Amino acid sequence: MNKTANRTANCVLLLLGLIGNGVFVQQGLAQTQCDPSKVMTVEACAKCHENEVKVWKSTPHFRSFDELSRRPKAKEICNNLGLRSPKRSQVCIDCHYTTQEIGGRAKPVSGISCESCHGSAKDWINIHNDYGGPTASKENESDDHRQQRFALSVDNGMKNTRNLYLIARSCYGCHTVPNEELVNFGGHNAGSMDFELVAWSQGQVRHNFLRTGGHANGVPEIERLRVMYVVGLIADLEFCTRATAKATSKSEYGINVANRSARASVKLFDLQQKINDRNIEHALRAFAGAELKINNTVQLEQIADEIQVAGQRFAETADGSKLGRVDSHLPKPNEYK
Numbered sequence: 001m002n003k004t005a006n007r008t009a010n011c012v013l014l015l016l017g018l019i020g021n022g023v024f025v026q027q028g029l030a031q032t033q034c035d036p037s038k039v040m041t042v043e044a045c046a047k048c049h050e051n052e053v054k055v056w057k058s059t060p061h062f063r064s065f066d067e068l069s070r071r072p073k074a075k076e077i078c079n080n081l082g083l084r085s086p087k088r089s090q091v092c093i094d095c096h097y098t099t100q101e102i103g104g105r106a107k108p109v110s111g112i113s114c115e116s117c118h119g120s121a122k123d124w125i126n127i128h129n130d131y132g133g134p135t136a137s138k139e140n141e142s143d144d145h146r147q148q149r150f151a152l153s154v155d156n157g158m159k160n161t162r163n164l165y166l167i168a169r170s171c172y173g174c175h176t177v178p179n180e181e182l183v184n185f186g187g188h189n190a191g192s193m194d195f196e197l198v199a200w201s202q203g204q205v206r207h208n209f210l211r212t213g214g215h216a217n218g219v220p221e222i223e224r225l226r227v228m229y230v231v232g233l234i235a236d237l238e239f240c241t242r243a244t245a246k247a248t249s250k251s252e253y254g255i256n257v258a259n260r261s262a263r264a265s266v267k268l269f270d271l272q273q274k275i276n277d278r279n280i281e282h283a284l285r286a287f288a289g290a291e292l293k294i295n296n297t298v299q300l301e302q303i304a305d306e307i308q309v310a311g312q313r314f315a316e317t318a319d320g321s322k323l324g325r326v327d328s329h330l331p332k333p334n335e336y337k
């Protein structure tokens with residue numbers, strides 16, 4: 001597809017030693033839009049998460065709802081694609097709004113919301129904060145119950161903060177803009193080129209009140225930032241590979257996503273030289289066989305599925321206290337978006 005991208009990918013491939021494809025894992029493609037029949041809206045969260053809502057209202061995720069359709073660039077993109085307005089066009093709705101089913105129709109109700117990142121809440125909203133019935137409290141909840149509560153929330157669609165890979169997938173699903181037509185013919189930008197999970201989640205988007213008992217919006221401890229950084233790199237590789245899987249022509253979109261995949265793999269490879277982690281090894285080995293060329297959907301999606309498995313396992317098992325060698329890679333607080 002692109003010489004540089006292929007060279008870099010091949011270089012990673014040579015360094016790792018080529019191995020065959022791993023097991024095929026059936027995983028759905030990324031979905032950026034919440035299931036509208038299960039969306040509760042931000043109002044449902046506000047009752048208990050007032051501080052988080054306040055922060056959210058100061059972000060571009062919130063503002064997109066009112067601002068997007070007024071932007072000349074949005075009008076231009078819609079014109080190029082023969083669409084009416086962003087709020088009436090499913091393709092824009094997918095990433096810029098949250099929809100809720102009202103009277104059998106999915107209607108945009110807000111910008112990118114709590115549920116865009118944490119998952120449509122209908123099935124988990126009453127589980128995620130249930131310490132074990134009306135008499136139970138956070139303090140007297142047993143470890144077993146807590147584990148079950150987290151697991152049950154995830155089973156019911158919550159992207160909770162216990163496994164950062166789940167939330168990272170939300171970010172990259174939108175921020176890689178995996179839509180060839182939108183970029184090549186619509187003139188939409190080809191995604192957030194410098195998206196990095198720590199820098200992008202710890203600036204204006206940060207809303208960590210829970211861990212400080214509601215008093216302040218705390219920056220996570222360094223151990224968590226290390227895990228988050230690595231999680232971001234693995235998710236980057238997964239989603240750039242997914243985006244490349246959708247490329248059907250050698251044009252702006254295809255060249256860009258292939259380059260981005262190669263770049264993500266090199267970053268992860270560099271880090272692996274320092275921390276030698278078996279899940280990263282798994283992700284890199286899966287990617288080593290990737291041919292970054294057009295119309296290679298099946299292979300690249302299988303590889304992305306493999307990377308996803310590795311990323312989820314990494315997030316579940318990583319011990320941040322042992323990842324000190326990640327520190328020199330972490331963005332500085334003044335680089336937080």
Ligand code: HEC
Binds near residue numbers: 040042046150159
């Ligand atoms: C009735 C009160 C209540 C409502 C309504 C509520 N939450 Fe929570 N939420 C809590 C409590 C309490 C906790 C802390 C749970 C704990 O101690 O583990 C929590 C924790 C969380 C967490 C962090 C824990 C994790 O596992 O990631 C997220 C994310 C979250 N809520 C999102 C939401 C969203 C999104 C909504 C709206 C769709 C919502 N909550 C609605 C009470 C509520």
Ligand code: HEC
Binds near residue numbers: 073095186189192
């Ligand atoms: C796959 C997800 C996705 C889809 C689909 C999408 N966008 Fe975006 N859009 C984004 C992201 C992510 C950004 C922020 C990118 C950045 O970091 O600059 C963005 C930014 C924008 C911007 C501001 C950036 C600029 O160039 O001024 C406009 C305007 C825009 N989108 C219009 C649209 C319109 C109109 C549609 C529907 C035709 C659409 N988008 C569909 C993800 C998407």
Ligand code: HEC
Binds near residue numbers: 060063
């Ligand atoms: C449903 C799609 C979607 C998801 C999920 C999403 N974003 Fe965004 N994000 C956008 C769009 C679209 C914009 C641009 C909004 C606009 O300009 O109208 C944006 C803008 C941003 C900005 C502001 C960028 C700037 O240039 O000021 C930051 C920071 C950001 N996102 C971080 C994140 C992080 C971190 C995550 C995951 C934890 C995330 N986003 C998840 C779609 C998404």
Ligand code: HEC
Binds near residue numbers: 116209211
């Ligand atoms: C752009 C994606 C995004 C949006 C939108 C978003 N969150 Fe989060 N949320 C995250 C991420 C990422 C974390 C983990 C951050 C960390 O560990 O530093 C998180 C963490 C949390 C936590 C746990 C904080 C703590 O101190 O442990 C709660 C509670 C929460 N979110 C609730 C909400 C609510 C309520 C909304 C809507 C008002 C919301 N989130 C909107 C991405 C998002």
